[in-house]
Amino acid sequence: MKENNTYTQMQKFFLVALRMLIGWHCLYEGFSKLLIPNWTSFSFLKESQWILSGFSNWVITHPAVLSTVDFLNTWGLIAIGLGLILGLFTKVAALSGSLLLFVYYLNSPPLVGLEYTLPTEGSYLVINKTLIESVALVVLAVFPSGYIWGLDALVCRFRNRNNMMEE
Amino acid sequence: MEKEKDQPKKSEVKNEVEGKTSIRRRTLLKALVGVPVLGAFTFELLKKYAYDQDKKNRIIQELGLENIQAPVILKSSSGAKSDLIRIGLIGFGNRAVSHANGLGYMHPDDVAKRKANNTLDDWMAQEDLNVAITGICDVFDLHAENGLTTARSETRAGGAKSANIPVKRYRTYQEMLDDKDIDAVMIATPDHSHAPIATAAAKAGKHIYCEKAPAHSEEQLYELYDTVKNSKVVYQLGHQVPQSVVFQQAKDIIKKDILGKITLVETTTNRNTADGAWIRNLDKNGNPKPGDEKSIDWKQWLCGAPDVPFSLDRYYNWTKYFDYDIGLIGQLFTHEFDAVNQLLRIGIPKYVVSSGGLYFWKDNRDMPDTLHCVFEYPNHDLTLLYTASLASSRSRGRVFMGHDASMELGGAINITADADSTRYKKQIEAGLIDPSGPMVSFNPNSGKIDAVTTATEKYYASRGLTTTTINGRAVDVTHLHIKEWIDCIRSGKTPSANIEMAFQEGVACLMAHKSYLEKRRTEWDPVNRRIV
Numbered sequence: 103m104k105e106n107n108t109y110t111q112m113q114k115f116f117l118v119a120l121r122m123l124i125g126w127h128c129l130y131e132g133f134s135k136l137l138i139p140n141w142t143s144f145s146f147l148k149e150s151q152w153i154l155s156g157f158s159n160w161v162i163t164h165p166a167v168l169s170t171v172d173f174l175n176t177w178g179l180i181a182i183g184l185g186l187i188l189g190l191f192t193k194v195a196a197l198s199g200s201l202l203l204f205v206y207y208l209n210s211p212p213l214v215g216l217e218y219t220l221p222t223e224g225s226y227l228v229i230n231k232t233l234i235e236s237v238a239l240v241v242l243a244v245f246p247s248g249y250i251w252g253l254d255a256l257v258c259r260f261r262n263r264n265n266m267m268e269e
Numbered sequence: 270m271e272k273e274k275d276q277p278k279k280s281e282v283k284n285e286v287e288g289k290t291s292i293r294r295r296t297l298l299k300a301l302v303g304v305p306v307l308g309a310f311t312f313e314l315l316k317k318y319a320y321d322q323d324k325k326n327r328i329i330q331e332l333g334l335e336n337i338q339a340p341v342i343l344k345s346s347s348g349a350k351s352d353l354i355r356i357g358l359i360g361f362g363n364r365a366v367s368h369a370n371g372l373g374y375m376h377p378d379d380v381a382k383r384k385a386n387n388t389l390d391d392w393m394a395q396e397d398l399n400v401a402i403t404g405i406c407d408v409f410d411l412h413a414e415n416g417l418t419t420a421r422s423e424t425r426a427g428g429a430k431s432a433n434i435p436v437k438r439y440r441t442y443q444e445m446l447d448d449k450d451i452d453a454v455m456i457a458t459p460d461h462s463h464a465p466i467a468t469a470a471a472k473a474g475k476h477i478y479c480e481k482a483p484a485h486s487e488e489q490l491y492e493l494y495d496t497v498k499n500s501k502v503v504y505q506l507g508h509q510v511p512q513s514v515v516f517q518q519a520k521d522i523i524k525k526d527i528l529g530k531i532t533l534v535e536t537t538t539n540r541n542t543a544d545g546a547w548i549r550n551l552d553k554n555g556n557p558k559p560g561d562e563k564s565i566d567w568k569q570w571l572c573g574a575p576d577v578p579f580s581l582d583r584y585y586n587w588t589k590y591f592d593y594d595i596g597l598i599g600q601l602f603t604h605e606f607d608a609v610n611q612l613l614r615i616g617i618p619k620y621v622v623s624s625g626g627l628y629f630w631k632d633n634r635d636m637p638d639t640l641h642c643v644f645e646y647p648n649h650d651l652t653l654l655y656t657a658s659l660a661s662s663r664s665r666g667r668v669f670m671g672h673d674a675s676m677e678l679g680g681a682i683n684i685t686a687d688a689d690s691t692r693y694k695k696q697i698e699a700g701l702i703d704p705s706g707p708m709v710s711f712n713p714n715s716g717k718i719d720a721v722t723t724a725t726e727k728y729y730a731s732r733g734l735t736t737t738t739i740n741g742r743a744v745d746v747t748h749l750h751i752k753e754w755i756d757c758i759r760s761g762k763t764p765s766a767n768i769e770m771a772f773q774e775g776v777a778c779l780m781a782h783k784s785y786l787e788k789r790r791t792e793w794d795p796v797n798r799r800i801v
Contacts, residue, residue, distance in 0.1 A: 122306050133314060137321075163387040187310070188303035255300040 109250070117247040121186050121196075124235060124242070128199055129183025135176040142172050150209040151216045158209060178202060186242070189252010193243050200239035207232045327701060328708060353432055354758060357404030357451040357475075359442045359466055360458035361416035364480055364507075368455045369419045371748035372400050373426035376419040395748050397427030398755050404451050406439040408566040409584075411559055413438050441569060442466050446473040453758060455751075456480060457507075459587045460594035462572035464489035471496045471504070476758050478751060480507040481607075482599035482778055483771040487800060490775040497768040505754035506766035506774070508607040512749035515682050516611070518711045523612050527684060527709075528671030529692055531613070532650055536605035537665040538597060538657035546630045546638060546659040547588035547600075550581055558585055582633075589634035595782040596636030597657045598623075602781070605655060605667065606774050607766060608678070612669075615651060616773045617793050618644035623785035629660035642781040655781075674708070683707040776800070 109117070135141045143161075147168075150158035161167050182202070185195025210218055211233075212226035224231070248254030356372065358365050369375065373395060375383075383389040405416035420436040439445040445454065446469055453476035456466050464484035470477050477497070483506055484490035497504045510516075522528065540546065552558050560581055567579045574592045577583065587593040588600055609615065625640030638659040645652055656665070666677040673690040677683045686693045688704040696702040750766070757764045780791045780800050794801050 118302065122303070125303075126306070126310055129310060130314070137318065165390075184307075187306050189300070190303075251299050251302040253300050253303065255296060259296075 109245075109247075113245075114247060114250055117242065117245055118189075118251045120238060121189070121192070121242050121247055121252075124199070124238060125183045125186025125195075127183075127235070128179045128186065132176050132179030132181075132183055135172075135179070141176070142168065143175055144168060147171075147209065149218055151218070152208065152211055152213065154205070154208045175202075189248035189254050190257070192248030192252055192254050193246055196239045196243035200236045200243065203232050203236035203239065207236060324701070351399070352759065354398075354400045354476075354755060355403040355434065355450060355452045356400055357406065357439070357445045357448075357454045358402060358416055358420075359406045359445065359454055359456045361405055361407040361412040361419075362457060365416065365455070365457040366419070367745075367747045368457060368478070368751065369402060369416075370426075371395075371745060371751040372402060373397060373429050374402055374419050374422060375424060375426070376415060377422050377424070380422070380424045392426050392745070395426040395745065396752065397425070397429040398752055399429070400755060401432035401434050402436065403432075403434050404437050404439055404445050404448065406442050406445045408570045409560060410564040440566070443469065446470055446475060451475060453477070453503075458572075459570075460599050461485040461574050461592065464493045465572060467504070468493045468496045471500045471502050474500065474502060476503045476754070478505045478507065478754050479771075481603035481774070482595065483775040484779075485594065485599075487779055490772065490779065491798065494768060494772045494775075503754060503757045503764060504768045504771065505750070505757070505764040506607070506771040507747075507750065508604055508611075508766045509746040509750040510604050510608055511611045511765060512746040512753070513680070515678065515680070515711050516608075519612055519676065519678050519682055522676060522682070522684065523669075527674055528669060528676055529673030529687075529690065530650070531669050531671045533652050533654065533670040534609055534613070535654045535656070535665070535668045535670070536602070536609065537655070537667065538601045538605075538659075539662050539665055540659050541662035543630075547586055548630070548632070550585040557581065560584060589632070589636055591635040591786075595778060597640050597659075598642065598655075598778045598781050598785075601657065602642065602655045603774055603778060606653075606777055607770065608667065609653060609669075610770060610773060611765060612678075613649070613651075615646050615649050615653070617776045617795070618653065618780065619647050620645040620790055620792050621777070621780040621784050622790045623781045625657075625785060637785070640785070642784070644777060644781070682709075682711040684709040 147158040147162045161171050178198070179202070182195045182199040185191050186199065207230065210216075211228070212230050213228060246254075249258040358368060366376070366379070370379075370392065375392065380389065383392060402416075402420035405413055405420060407413040407416060417436055417438055423431065425431070434450075437448075439448070442454075445451055454466075454470050456463055456470070456477065456479040458466065458480075460480075460482050463479050463482065464486075467477050467479045467483075468489075471493075484493055550558055558581070562579045565579070565584060567584075570584065571577075577592075583590060583593075588596065594600065621642060621644050623640065623642040625637035627634065627637050628639050630638045640655075640657045642655040643652060644655070666679055669676045669678065672687065673692040674684050674686045677685075684707060686697060686702045686704045686708050688697070690697065690704070693702050693704075697704055702708050753764050756762070776793060780793060783800055784791045792801050
């Protein structure tokens with residue numbers, strides 16, 4: 103646990119703030135799927151274009167796979183959101199969140215020539231907010247803050263104690 | 270300073286190991302920094318949930334939609350299904366394939382195809398209607414063979430077992446109707462032969478499921494109506510669209526008068542392909558489809574239509590010619606009329622004016638490709654408009670326009686309040702109802718009312734991108750329509766697209782066609798029962 107010692111107070115504050123904001127977003131994305139009756143990723147996957155369209159089509163044509171994907175999506179987002187906000191297993195949460203968002207991005211990247219019936223809320227060319235959020239999560243993973251401001255501090259302490267005892 | 274504060278210090282750890290000091294209070298507080306954020310999140314989430322529920326309930330209560338029906342398939346009572354119904358299919362083209370599927374039969378090639386694209390399960394889950402296809406009649410050997418293969422296939426929907434009744438090919442429909450071993454017939458032939466075959470079937474005491482349009486001429490229609498009325502057969506016209514789950518909800522909307530006084534209904538056709546314009550004599554690779562004078566019984570196919578030499582164009586593209594049907598009116602407006610009539614029960618119009626022309630598909634056809642028909646109902650204070658294009662697929666919906674709100678009825682329902690509504694004036698002023706977007710959407714995917722669906726959901730609903738599902742299964746509406754017919758045969762009840770509805774539709778369509786041909790307004794004379 104050497105990485106933390108070079109952060110300034112300001113760096114720490116904004117790293118944690120970014121973690122909280124993305125965590126809040128993921129958590130609500132997860133909950134909103136729980137709250138919509140019979141929510142399914144079917145419509146999103148049906149729109150899928152580019153390199154993942156074949157995979158998405160496979161998912162939506164297999165009801166069992168689709169319901170598994172729906173379940174993992176909803177609860178995955180909730181788990182990632184909780185992890186980021188609480189600072190618990192922050193690195194795992196950030197990396198899995200990043201991966202999930204990157205998969206979302208690959209399903210509907212705003213590339214020139216790809217047309218979507220789903221309207222977007224902004225104007226994008228190649229880069230969109232999903233990709234930015236995905237990369238921001240990688241930043242959070244490589245600049246960990248959970249053991250400074252988060253439950254990872256306790257986990258870290260617990261581990262260290264065990265290590266010391268073994269020594 | 271920083272280092273000291275934040276590092277899990279060795280000295281501290283040592284202290285802990287020694288068990289003398291617990292975690293420093295400051296470190297613990299820092300570790301729990303997420304808790305207040307989570308608290309704020311929970312607070313906001315509950316607030317949002319309560320707000321949405323309240324808004325939804327207020328709109329739903331306001332509109333009196335609390336007890337709206339959720340889509341269900343009524344299960345036939347098992348006791349009533351004991352008797353096997355033996356069905357003969359007359360005409361085995363594209364449409365009859367859907368009929369066979371709806372009955373629980375499928376050609377082995379289609380079974381393989383659906384298995385490959387994973388849509389077989391939905392069909393296999395279809396209810397067993399306890400019916401058997403025991404007869405096939407088609408003037409074309411190839412189609413008849415397809416029918417026989419389908420009827421003999423072992424793969425059946427709903428766990429049905431083979432009835433072990435041999436499937437027979439009949440050379441003519443008269444031959445089939447004479448056979449006592451046939452209980453009911455399904456007619457899927459070109460339009461000009463619908464009424465003659467259905468009339469003969471009613472005379473022979475066979476129950477009838479007939480594709481639209483019901484009749485090709487006034488004389489045919491009146492004869493059909495009188496014959497069916499004087500018989501005990503169950504007649505169902507092939508309008509599967511109102512079997513769609515959203516129609517039950519649309520009925521409730523109309524019954525509860527959500528839209529206010531409806532004075533205009535606009536129905537449309539928007540197609541822009543050769544196939545959509547009924548050019549169907551070529552296969553996918555552009556080669557002529559099979560068939561010649563040897564394999565097609567041309568005289569029987571003509572079925573009383575003017576005698577012309579054998580023509581594959583006429584055989585496959587019969588819709589283009591007024592000798593065999595009445596174009597857009599018979600092929601597509603029939604569905605629109607039935608949808609509107611099922612909901613509003615407006616019956617036969619008083620006046621009809623049609624206008625149109627052949628502006629795009631300038632082949633040898635009789636039918637116009639651009640057509641507009643105006644149906645006037647002075648007794649209902651209502652105009653029904655039909656506007657069709659075969660040269661533009663710009664989507665125009667099926668819209669019921671009322672003083673207080675309009676309803677767009679397609680794969681989904683969107684109800685939008687009118688900005689100048691009298692009834693919703695207060696709610697619009699209070700901001701509870703926004704007339705710029707749908708105030709209520711019915712999404713057949715969720716089967717629930719959702720007054721505050723997300724923008725995305727609304728968008729999907731309006732585009733009809735969502736598939737029609739009941740209890741998580743894609744259900745074929747043709748199956749539901751056939752099932753209603755079969756249930757009525759067993760129970761003696763009257764189906765929804767019965768002979769009265771067929772008669773009203775037939776008259777309205779023939780009035781529109783006559784108006785187009787004679788370039789004048791036509792009128793219905795109910796006393797003398799004729800179009801003038």
